[in-house]
Amino acid sequence: MTLRSGLDTSRLVGALPTLPKGRLAENIVHFVRVLRAAGLPVGPARTLAALEAVEAVGLDHREDFRAALAAVLVSRHEHQPVFEQAFDLFWRNPKLLEKLVASLLPKVYGRGEQPPEPELPARIAEAMLPPPDRSLPRDEEQEIDLDAAFTVSPREILQHKDFESMNAAELAAVRTMLRSLRLPLPELPTRRTRPAARGHRVDLRATLRRATGAAGTLTPLRWRERVRRTPPLVVLCDISGSMDRYARMLLHFLHAITNDRDRVHVLLFGTRLTNITRHLKHRDVDVALARVTGAVSDWAGGTRIGSCLAEFNRRWSRRLLGQNAVVLLISDGLDAEAGEGLSAEMERLAKSCRRLVWLNPLLRYEGFEARPAGIRAMLPHVDDFLPVHNLESLTQLAQTLEQAPARGMPGRLLHRTAA
Amino acid sequence: MTTIPVPISVDAVLALLDRHDYVADRRLATSVFLALKMGRPLFLEGEAGVGKTEIAKVLAAALGKKLVRLQCYEGLDIASAVYEWNYPRQMIEIRLAESSGHIDREQLAHDIFTTRFLLKRPILEALSPHDGVAPVLLIDELDRTDEPFEAYLLEVLAEYQVTIPELGPVRAAMPPVVVITSNRTREIHDAIKRRCLYHWVGYPDALRELAIVRRKCPQAPESLAREIVAFTQRLRAMDLFKAPGIAETLDWAEALVSLDRVALDPQTVADTAGVLLKYQDDIGALGPDVAARLVAEVQAEGIRL
Numbered sequence: 001m002t003l004r005s006g007l008d009t010s011r012l013v014g015a016l017p018t019l020p021k022g023r024l025a026e027n028i029v030h031f032v033r034v035l036r037a038a039g040l041p042v043g044p045a046r047t048l049a050a051l052e053a054v055e056a057v058g059l060d061h062r063e064d065f066r067a068a069l070a071a072v073l074v075s076r077h078e079h080q081p082v083f084e085q086a087f088d089l090f091w092r093n094p095k096l097l098e099k100l101v102a103s104l105l106p107k108v109y110g111r112g113e114q115p116p117e118p119e120l121p122a123r124i125a126e127a128m129l130p131p132p133d134r135s136l137p138r139d140e141e142q143e144i145d146l147d148a149a150f151t152v153s154p155r156e157i158l159q160h161k162d163f164e165s166m167n168a169a170e171l172a173a174v175r176t177m178l179r180s181l182r183l184p185l186p187e188l189p190t191r192r193t194r195p196a197a198r199g200h201r202v203d204l205r206a207t208l209r210r211a212t213g214a215a216g217t218l219t220p221l222r223w224r225e226r227v228r229r230t231p232p233l234v235v236l237c238d239i240s241g242s243m244d245r246y247a248r249m250l251l252h253f254l255h256a257i258t259n260d261r262d263r264v265h266v267l268l269f270g271t272r273l274t275n276i277t278r279h280l281k282h283r284d285v286d287v288a289l290a291r292v293t294g295a296v297s298d299w300a301g302g303t304r305i306g307s308c309l310a311e312f313n314r315r316w317s318r319r320l321l322g323q324n325a326v327v328l329l330i331s332d333g334l335d336a337e338a339g340e341g342l343s344a345e346m347e348r349l350a351k352s353c354r355r356l357v358w359l360n361p362l363l364r365y366e367g368f369e370a371r372p373a374g375i376r377a378m379l380p381h382v383d384d385f386l387p388v389h390n391l392e393s394l395t396q397l398a399q400t401l402e403q404a405p406a407r408g409m410p411g412r413l414l415h416r417t418a419a
Numbered sequence: 420m421t422t423i424p425v426p427i428s429v430d431a432v433l434a435l436l437d438r439h440d441y442v443a444d445r446r447l448a449t450s451v452f453l454a455l456k457m458g459r460p461l462f463l464e465g466e467a468g469v470g471k472t473e474i475a476k477v478l479a480a481a482l483g484k485k486l487v488r489l490q491c492y493e494g495l496d497i498a499s500a501v502y503e504w505n506y507p508r509q510m511i512e513i514r515l516a517e518s519s520g521h522i523d524r525e526q527l528a529h530d531i532f533t534t535r536f537l538l539k540r541p542i543l544e545a546l547s548p549h550d551g552v553a554p555v556l557l558i559d560e561l562d563r564t565d566e567p568f569e570a571y572l573l574e575v576l577a578e579y580q581v582t583i584p585e586l587g588p589v590r591a592a593m594p595p596v597v598v599i600t601s602n603r604t605r606e607i608h609d610a611i612k613r614r615c616l617y618h619w620v621g622y623p624d625a626l627r628e629l630a631i632v633r634r635k636c637p638q639a640p641e642s643l644a645r646e647i648v649a650f651t652q653r654l655r656a657m658d659l660f661k662a663p664g665i666a667e668t669l670d671w672a673e674a675l676v677s678l679d680r681v682a683l684d685p686q687t688v689a690d691t692a693g694v695l696l697k698y699q700d701d702i703g704a705l706g707p708d709v710a711a712r713l714v715a716e717v718q719a720e721g722i723r724l
């Protein structure tokens with residue numbers, strides 16, 4: 001048996017003389033391979049650790065065996081369910097696995113037909129099959145089939161749109177320009193220091209090291225200054241029908257700023273929230289955007305800003321906003337649920353981040369008024385309210401963000417409407 | 420301190436933790452056992468108040484080891500986590516050398532960068548045995564520091580050694596037992612997790628939580644303990660921003676005992692909601708009618724298994 005990484009199983013098992021050998025070892029190696037194929041980041045070093053762990057707990061209790069493998073092979077909470085399912089399938093009756101694989105073999109079924117075993121975790125089943133044909137992007141199709149079961153709103157249109165189809169000459173030109181745009185957020189002082197010619201703190205260590213070299217004479221003081229760093233950036237971008245055109249263009253911009261520096265997270269929302277940071281991390285913009293399209297199913301559907309923000313606040317805010325993050329909310333504020341519960345969620349979001357910037361393409365109109373309920377609910381809680389409809393507004397965005405937040409500005413708009 | 424032999428099986432770990440009033444589930448015990456047996460750090464992730472830090476404390480007490488705790492915070496640097504030179508003493512040493520009038524610079528530089536002038540901070544402390552026993556190193560809330568410190572930890576966790584430029588590498592003769600906790604306010608880099616045994620510490624099920632309340636708050640009457648556990652278990656099923664952890668359950672049990680309550684009633688729940696829930700929205704969600712309904716359910720059905 002040979003691992004996909006090219007390592008020979010027998011050699012791997014032979015590496016440590018006390019480790020389990022024979023069928024069990026082979027099965028563990030195979031199990032690790034199944035997990036790897038299912039997307040868990042487990043390398044050969046973990047295989048050795050797994051063998052060692054199993055050797056340590058022994059085989060008396062099935063649950064210990066499970067926990068031992070989990071402790072070594074799982075390193076993210078999200079991977080736990082995948083592991084559990086894989087474990088249950090793999091370490092039950094091997095006959096069952098064979099049956100399972102057999103039942104999956106006629107994998108070609110029509111769109112309307114139900115898969116033979118719908119409850120079967122697709123990732124694992126696929127991982128247990130022989131290596132798939134690499135030329136097919138299976139994931140995309142799989143996710144879309146899966147998503148169909150969760151359809152929320154009648155307005156949500158499950159489309160697999162092609163970015164290429166919006167290809168006009170000037171649009172292409174603008175896109176290229178968007179890719180070179182950067183977003184220089186103002187840097188914040190951190191609690192770390194580094195040596196500097198003139199700082200605010202004496203670098204005793206460096207000074208003393210100097211002093212020993214020139215004992216008896218006066219030694220100049222060495223200094224340290226604070227390291228400055230841009231805060232994390234979290235982008236929440238609306239991809240509902242009314243935002244479609246802008247969102248598509250902005251994705252190129254978002255790809256550029258995601259790859260420009262660390263600590264940038266991008267989430268898209270229409271009727272549900274999708275974190276696309278990992279997809280955008282791909283250097284090649286076309287590959288990245290293709291992956292985004294594969295991952296997102298509610299392109300150009302309805303908007304449920306309130307419930308999407310609620311989901312963000314619950315699932316992501318503590319993990320992403322912890323370190324003084326700046327939030328860019330890109331949305332026209334036109335909410336299908338007419339702003340129900342939106343104000344409370346906006347308030348929570350505003351209170352969890354350092355600065356909340358709302359970019360709204362509707363601001364391009366001269367006489368913009370905060371009429372719709374959604375906008376009225378959101379506006380009081382944002383620090384900045386800026387347009388985002390053309391290249392120029394994006395260029396200006398960088399300059400505006402360099403300045404301190406103009407508090408009260410969005411509120412003024414609200415009063416104008418009320419008056 | 421006396422050395423206690425490392426437990427030889429998962430059951431032994433369970434028994435050991437149990438003797439020190441830590442009611443662990445079998446899965447956690449397995450992770451702890453493996454961490455001890457394989458000499459790997461234990462990485463515990465989970466919501467606040469589920470007993471992550473407590474594991475390290477209990478382990479130290481149970482194994483008769485010293486607990487060295489490193490509380491992480493933003494900007495944590497080597498000077499406060501690993502070691503620092505004792506600058507005032509070094510300066511005095513230089514002055515003394517000067518006043519003696521006879522200075523060998525090479526010798527002086529060599530003399531003032533020796534262990535005599537080294538202040539040990541938690542990590543270096545953990546690498547040196549105390550009375551021949553390697554300590555338990557608790558790196559608490561790692562998610563509060565920044566990435567550079569994580570990167571530094573890699574060397575420590577992989578080799579159990581730190582490098583001091585003036586002295587060279589300092590390697591632990593006996594590696595410490597390392598417990599790392601994270602509240603997941605950001606993702607810790609995979610490189611750290613890879614070197615550790617990962618365990619997600621979840622909320623306990625009703626039976627285990629009841630066992631914990633009995634153990635940690637014995638003054639609570641059995642019927643009250645059951646109601647408290649049933650209530651918090653139901654609360655966790657609600658759509659809350661921050662569900663109560665075990666720490667909150669225990670605080671609440673103590674609060675109710677202090678108030679001389681023997682059974683739950685809606686008014687008491689409303690008055691003491693701040694012990695369980697720490698967000699105004701959540702307290703708002705537990706309004707009078709919700710509280711009354713939950714109390715009625717709890718008293719009618721008892722603990723839901």
